[in-house]
Amino acid sequence: MPPRRRMTPAQRRVQLLDVGQKIFDDGEFEELSMDEIAARSGVTRALLYHYFTSKADYFAAIWQRAHETLGAVPAPAPNDSLRDWVADQLVAYLDFYRAHPHLVIIANRSSVAAKPVVRDVVSVHFRAMAAALFDAAGCHGHERLLATAAFEGWIAFMRETTVATLVEQTITAAENLELALAVLDATVGVHARLDDVPLAVS
Structure with a gap:
């Protein structure tokens, strides 16, 4: 996992949504677990779940932003x-x-x-x-x-x-x-x- 960059909560949420959008664009959403998404985002699994309580919640946030x-x-x-x-x-x-x-x-x-x-x-x-x-x-x-x-x-x-x-x-x-x-x-x-x-x- 790359070193985690210090961000404000709002910046971190945007960064996680950006990573998720890239995963969707590459057609990998179904194949990746939340653990794997967290690793790609450079954050811990716990931090990802702090912002999004489930994979469905994560997708809904990205869909809403789109x-x-x-x-x-x-x-x-x-x-x-x-x-x-x-x-x-x-x-x-x-x-x-x-x-x-x-x-x-x-x-x-x-x-x-x-x-x-x-x-x-x-x-x-x-x-x-x-x-x-x-x-x-x-x-x-x-x-x-x-x-x-x-x-x-x-x-x-x-x-x-x-x-x-x-x-x-x-x-x-x-x-x-x-x-x-x-x-x-x-x-x-x-x-x-x-x-x-x-x-x-x-």
């Missing part, structure tokens, strides 16, 4: 339909996933994929999109509950088609977008109008 490059979900533009707005958001997400293919694999096809700490981080941006969508559509009450349940199912669908696009490469990005919008229309669209809706901009 998502910050997307920024907050923007409000729908006044002159676009809600469906067009969702399509624009999906293109941005798919571009992000294309730039981080190993993060997609780990979030959907790894030993930590089903952990709540991972699933919650992966879903947070989609849920922000849902809230903005339903607010702009004026979707309230029980219809909003139904639309929210449909949207959660749509997220699961999107996970599978995105893996098929970026990992298995059995469908194209354009086909993925087409499938996503068709399923959105058939599920969420039953409870929240998506086409030609004047967007409520506060």
Whole structure:
């Protein structure tokens, strides 16, 4: 193990996240134990666990940091339909996933994929999109509950088609977008109008 460099807690956390990102980019996350990750980081196993209580927690932190490059979900533009707005958001997400293919694999096809700490981080941006969508559509009450349940199912669908696009490469990005919008229309669209809706901009 290389000599450990003295850092502030914030600097050490960033350094550990940087090492983890490199491990993900190299496609080695599944193969390495926390002991091996600690050794690559130049820290003890105990110190790594001080910052991240589990491998799933470690991945979730790296995934969350990577998502910050997307920024907050923007409000729908006044002159676009809600469906067009969702399509624009999906293109941005798919571009992000294309730039981080190993993060997609780990979030959907790894030993930590089903952990709540991972699933919650992966879903947070989609849920922000849902809230903005339903607010702009004026979707309230029980219809909003139904639309929210449909949207959660749509997220699961999107996970599978995105893996098929970026990992298995059995469908194209354009086909993925087409499938996503068709399923959105058939599920969420039953409870929240998506086409030609004047967007409520506060």
